Amino acid sequence: MDVDGGGxxxxxxxxxxxxxxxxxxxxxxxxxxxxxLPACKPILTPAWVISTFLVLGVIFIPLGLVALRAxxxxxxxxxxxxxxxxxxxxxxxxxxxxxxxxxxxxxxxxLKVISFFRLTS
Numbered sequence: 001m002d003v004d005g006g007g008x009x010x011x012x013x014x015x016x017x018x019x020x021x022x023x024x025x026x027x028x029x030x031x032x033x034x035x036x037l038p039a040c041k042p043i044l045t046p047a048w049v050i051s052t053f054l055v056l057g058v059i060f061i062p063l064g065l066v067a068l069r070a071x072x073x074x075x076x077x078x079x080x081x082x083x084x085x086x087x088x089x090x091x092x093x094x095x096x097x098x099x100x101x102x103x104x105x106x107x108x109x110x111l112k113v114i115s116f117f118r119l120t121s
Contacts, residue, residue: 081107 082094085107090097097103 077111079109079111084109 086094086097
């Protein structure tokens with residue numbers, strides 16, 4: 001019996017130098033923990049980068065111009081509820097109106113918006 005493991009075993013296979021067989025799950029876990037996973041490593045040549053940049057510019061610059069033009073025609077509607085929905089008795093003291101629980105605080109307003117699509121067609 002050899003203590004240092006330098007002798008040959010009786011079965012003909014050296015157990016000290018055999019590689020353990022890992023299952024598929026254990027192999028994937030081993031690759032993950034050892035950070036040995038394959039990765040996507042594209043080669044970024046200057047021609048590829050410039051052409052991609054130009055294609056994205058051709059796509060997104062017209063979209064930005066269309067969005068900018070559409071935003072120029074936006075109409076802001078300013079509607080002050082503190083002047084129109086407060087009862088006449090509480091116009092000067094709006095805090096008392098807010099604190100008074102006996103008054104309903106709902107303000108129903110109807111706003112008629114003219115559709116430009118109906119006018120043009």
